[in-house]
Amino acid sequence: xxxxxxxxxxxxxxxxxxxxxxxxxxxxxxxxxxxxxxxxxxxxxxxxxxxxxxxxxxxxxxxxxxxxxxxxxxxxxxxxxxxxxxxxxxxxxxxxxxx
Amino acid sequence: xxxxxxxxxxxxxxxxxxxxxxxxxxxxxxxxxxxxxxxxxxxxxxxxxxxxxxxxxxxxxxxxxxxxxxxxxxxxxxxxxxxxxxxxxxxxxxxxxxxxxxxxxxxxxxxxxxxxxxxxxxxxxxxxxxxxxxxxxxxxxxxxxxxxxxxxxxxxxxxxxxxxxxxxxxxxxxxxxxxxxxxxxxxxxxxxxxxxxxxxxx
Numbered sequence: 001x002x003x004x005x006x007x008x009x010x011x012x013x014x015x016x017x018x019x020x021x022x023x024x025x026x027x028x029x030x031x032x033x034x035x036x037x038x039x040x041x042x043x044x045x046x047x048x049x050x051x052x053x054x055x056x057x058x059x060x061x062x063x064x065x066x067x068x069x070x071x072x073x074x075x076x077x078x079x080x081x082x083x084x085x086x087x088x089x090x091x092x093x094x095x096x097x098x099x
Numbered sequence: 100x101x102x103x104x105x106x107x108x109x110x111x112x113x114x115x116x117x118x119x120x121x122x123x124x125x126x127x128x129x130x131x132x133x134x135x136x137x138x139x140x141x142x143x144x145x146x147x148x149x150x151x152x153x154x155x156x157x158x159x160x161x162x163x164x165x166x167x168x169x170x171x172x173x174x175x176x177x178x179x180x181x182x183x184x185x186x187x188x189x190x191x192x193x194x195x196x197x198x199x200x201x202x203x204x205x206x207x208x209x210x211x212x213x214x215x216x217x218x219x220x221x222x223x224x225x226x227x228x229x230x231x232x233x234x235x236x237x238x239x240x241x242x243x244x245x246x247x248x249x250x251x252x253x254x255x256x257x258x259x260x261x262x263x264x265x266x267x268x269x270x271x272x273x274x275x276x277x278x279x280x281x282x283x284x285x286x287x288x289x290x291x292x293x294x295x296x297x298x299x300x301x
Contacts, residue, residue: 053135070206090214091269
């Protein structure tokens, strides 16, 4: 019970008010960003079953959708190249780009 | 006249249904969220919160009655505890249905089932089902002493609900704010049960 509490404390500290904030990208001028339509097209073309919505977060595109494998995830993508940076499912990291 | 109105079962049901009226109207309006969330996704949190809060309310009644044994309000609430519990279940059903619709496929739900925040939600829900089904006079009669043993599982469901809430939101605060008062009351109740007051010797 104490351990559960401590794990939860870590979550609270790192999670802040909401579950986002998992990744940060280099600040790039908005004009260089892929548009929402462009990134959606890219993802769908690479097999994503659904792109539900996205928003800028930490200088990246934060996308909520369903991967080609049918996983409902929260993903961070490079705003200029659309490269996948991190995928998380209910707080669990499924993928993180190698540094 | 007011007393008749307030004491009517329907009055309690209307109070319990108030959050539901608002949620239903949001659902019917098809409103989307500020970040583009679907209506179902938007309603997930309020429906879950209503289910949890109302369950906690139902669970607080007995210890509060023990704390204030002559208080008429808590006696009044005790008579309606069943309605409160069933209402919590109805919100939990609503919450679960919204989740299923939002996820859209069994595959997606199964895939995230092992996440601590997700399986605990299901565990709580599956415990609630027999509790709700036995929340009637017939079941109380038929089950006799085992009714009480069965309904003690609400504590397991409450714990699962707490863990579900914390881990789905990655946030301790709101969940604890609801459950700490309950935990304190239950602690009091356990203490009272273990230390019954003896009448003073004259």
